[in-house]
Amino acid sequence: MIDGLLRLPLTRFEDERGWFCELRRDSALPKPMRQTNLSFSRAGVIRGLHYHERGQDDLFACVRGTARVVVLDRESGETFTEDIGDENPVAIYIPGVNAHGFEALTDILFCYHVTVEYDSADPDEHTVAWNDPRVAHLWSSETPILSARDAVES
Numbered sequence: 001m002i003d004g005l006l007r008l009p010l011t012r013f014e015d016e017r018g019w020f021c022e023l024r025r026d027s028a029l030p031k032p033m034r035q036t037n038l039s040f041s042r043a044g045v046i047r048g049l050h051y052h053e054r055g056q057d058d059l060f061a062c063v064r065g066t067a068r069v070v071v072l073d074r075e076s077g078e079t080f081t082e083d084i085g086d087e088n089p090v091a092i093y094i095p096g097v098n099a100h101g102f103e104a105l106t107d108i109l110f111c112y113h114v115t116v117e118y119d120s121a122d123p124d125e126h127t128v129a130w131n132d133p134r135v136a137h138l139w140s141s142e143t144p145i146l147s148a149r150d151a152v153e154s
Helices: none
Strands: 005-008 012-015 018-021 033-040 045-051 058-064 068-073 079-085 090-094 099-104 108-114
Touching: 045 068, 058 068, 058 079, 058 099, 068 090, 068 108, 079 090, 099 108
Parallel strands: none
Antiparallel strands: 005 090, 012 018, 033 108, 045 099, 058 090, 058 108, 068 079, 068 099
């Protein structure tokens, strides 16, 4: 497993009303979280791969639907992938020096907590191409929906 990456099973408490789930507990994490982001992605979207040189870590959780998480250790080339969400309620803690992203296998609501607040004046956002040869085979799609930023080619 990639050094520092944590796989945190999430427990859902369900009844006739729906379910409740604790998404994060900072005491269980290597660093406290500073900001929480929520995104909606349509099936077929890939967001990433991104990494942060100044030490921002991410905690990924898919709160509705199914997402494929992909992580690349940029130094060793080691990879990690797991489908998380409705059928596999797991959060993935990713040290930000590793390139990371996710693919919406269905329409998804995706929550990611980060250890550093976003600074639009000095963003610590860097990109590895989604189709980099080290990870291209891990995605389910060869023609994903991408943002302009993520559409860089390997």
